[in-house]
Amino acid sequence: PDAKEQKSLLSSAAEISFPRGGASVLTPIEMMEVATQAKSDVLFESQAKSDLSEPSKKKAKKSKKSKVSLLNKDEENEEEKAKKITIDTLSYNILNPGSYVLGMIKQINKMEIIMALADNLVGFVPITNISSELVKLLHEYDDQEESDSDSDNEESSSRETERQFPSLSNRFKVGQYLRAKVVSNINDKGKKRIELSIEPEKVNSPMEEKEDLVENAIVQASVTSIEDHGAILNFGKNTHLSGFISKKELDSTASVVQAGSVLLVSISKINSRTATCKFPVAVVKKQPIVAAVSSIDALLPGMLVDAIIEGVLPQGLTCKVHSLCDATITLQHMNSLLSPDEIKHNYSVGSVLKARIIATYTKNGTTKLAISILPNHQTLTYTGKDALEAFPIGHIFDTVTIRGKSPNFLFVDVMSGEIPAQVHNSRVTKGKDLDLNYKIGSTHQARVLDYSMFDNYYILTMDKEQIDASFLKATEIPVGQKVTCKVEKVSPEGIIVNLENNFQATVPDIHISDIKLVYPERKFKIGASVKGRVLNVRAYGSKSFITVTLKRSLVNADDEEIVTSYDMLDIGKKVPATVQKILPSGCVVSFFGNVSAFLPNAEISETYVRNANDFVKVGQTVKVR
DSSP states (O other): OHHHHHHHHHHHHHHHHSOGGGOOSSOHHHHHHHHHHHHHHHHHHHHHHHHHHHHHHHHHHHHHHHHHHHHHHHHHHHHHHHHHSOOOOOOTTTSOTTOEEEEEEEEEOSSEEEEEOGGGOEEEEEGGGSOHHHHHHHHHHHHHHHHHHTSOHHHHHHTTTTTOOOOSTTTOOTTOEEEEEEEEEEOTTSOEEEEEEOOHHHHTTTSOHHHHSSTTOEEEEEEEEEOSSEEEEEOSSOSSOEEEEEHHHHHHTTOOOOTTOEEEEEEEEEOSSEEEEEOOOSOGGGOOOOSOOSSGGGOOTTOEEEEEEEEEETTEEEEEETTTEEEEEEGGGSOTTOOHHHHHHHOOTTOEEEEEEEEEEEETTEEEEEEEOOHHHHHTOOOOTTHHHHSOTTOEEEEEEEEEEOSSEEEEESSTTSSEEEEEEEEEOTTOOHHHHSOTTOEEEEEEEEEETTTTEEEEEEOHHHHHOSOSSGGGSOTTOEEEEEEEEEETTEEEEEETTTEEEEEEGGGSOSSOOSOHHHHSOTTOEEEEEEEEEEEETTEEEEEEEOOHHHHTSOGGGOOOSGGGOOTTOOEEEEEEEEETTEEEEEOSTTOEEEEEGGGTOSSOOSOGGGTOOTTOEEEEO
C-alpha cells in the first residue's frame, strides 16, 4: 500500500508540473495579475538602468573636468612658484655660515684683510684663514722667535732677515677679487660681523677634481713657491694635481705674489699632473663658460654662467642656471637707473644673459645664487679707484634724480646716467612719504656717505638732518674743535656725552672740571647741554673713539693756544697743558691729540723743587713754554 500511495503522489505532481495539452494551472485572474506584475518589473528595471547611466555620464564629465582642472592647477602652481622666488638683497641673515661670496680686497692690515662684498657688506679675513702656506710661515716665525729668545744678540741679529713677520701687503693688493667662504656672521660678543676664509681647500671643496677642474673653470689657488718662469699653485684638493701661472701673466696684471698669496684664476690647459692657469680675460665675449658641473653645489662665486630669464619683476630678474638652480639679479646688479617700464622692455622671459655668480647661499633648504651683469663684475675689474677723490665723503649734491626703486632702496642718477647712487629707505627726511614725496623722476638734495667698491656706486642720504650736519664721520672732527655736548651718563670715572647729535664721546675724570668733583652727577645732569673741546680722535678699524674735555681753562682758551701736533710747538710759545703723570724728576704734560711733553722739576717753579707733587697735581691745567 505504501508503494501505491507513492506512485499516485508522483503522478499527481507530474500532472501539476507538466499539464497535458499545455493547459495552465493558473486561473485567468491569476494570469492577469502575473502579467501586470511583469510589466511593472520591466518598467522599474528600465528606469533603474537610466538612473544608473546618467550618473556615469556625469562622472565621466566630472572626471574630464577634474583632469583639466588638475592641469590648470599645475600650471598655476608653477606660476605661483616662479612668483614666490624672492629677489634677496644680501644681508647678515642671508649669508649664514657655509655660504660662499665673491669679494674685493678693500683694506690690508697686519693681521687681517678687509673685503668689500655685494650690497655694501664688509667681511674680515684673519691671517690664519688665508692659506696653508701662510700658516706654515707663521709657525716658522713663532719657532724662530722662541729659539732666538734663548740665543745671544749676535745670533739673533744674523737671523733677523729670516724671521720677519709675513707681510700681507706684499702678497695682496687692493681691488683684487677673491672667492670666500662665510665662517661666521656673529662675533664672540653677539654683534654682527662676517668672518671669512679664502683658503683654497675650503672655497674649492664643492668642486670635483675630474668633473669641475676642467678647462675654463674659475678656481682659487694659493702660491706654493715662486720659480724662475712663474709660480706653482695649490688648489687645496690634496691630490697630485698642481697649478702653474707664468711670470708673464703675473706681470700683465701687476699682481703682488709671494709664497702664501691667494689668486682667483682660470684654467687654460690641464693634463693629469698640471693645470696651466691665467687670469680671466677682461673682455666678456672672449670669456668661455663651463658647459657642465658635477652638482649644484659646484656653482661657486666667481664663475661666469648663462642665466635664462624666468621672470621680469620691478625689483629685478629671476633666472635659471644650468636648468637646475634658481638665481636672482637685483636692480643693484643690473642697471639700477632703469624704470620698471624700461626693465620690461629691455629684458624678456626666455632670453639668456651672461652673468657672474657673486654669492651662493641656502634658503628654505634650497641652494640659491645671487648673480650680476654689471660690467665690472663680468670683467672682474676695479673701476672706482678715484671715486671718492671726485666726490669725497660729505660732498653735497644740490640735485639728484630718482630713477628706480626697490623694497629697500631708492636708486638715483648723480650725473646724467654716468654715476649711479643708492639711498636706503631709512635715510630720507623724517615725516615724508616714500611713495608721495620720492617718486621716480623727482629731484632732491643728497649727500655722499660712502662708496661701495664692489658694486661701484655711491651711498647717499636724503635726510635733511644728515645733509645739514657739520660732520658725518668721527674722523672728520678736527682735534681742538669746540663742540656742544649732551650728557648721557655720569660716573666718578668719567662722563659719556653725545656731540653734534651724532657721535658718542668720553670725558675722562681729570677733564670733567678744573677742580676735582666728589659728586659730578650733581653738576652734570643727564640730558643737559655743556660746552666742550675735542681732546683726541682715535680710529681702530671701522670704529672711532672721541675724547672731550669740559675744563673751562681749556674750553675757553684761545684757538691759537691749542696745540694738536708737534709741528705747532714753537720755542718760547706759551700754551695750556694738563698734568698727566708725575715722576721723581718732573712730570709729563699732555696737549691735544697725542702730543705730550716732559716738564722737569727745574722748570716747574722758580724755587727749588724736590718733589713735583708739592707743586702740581694730576689733572691740573698749567701754562707751559
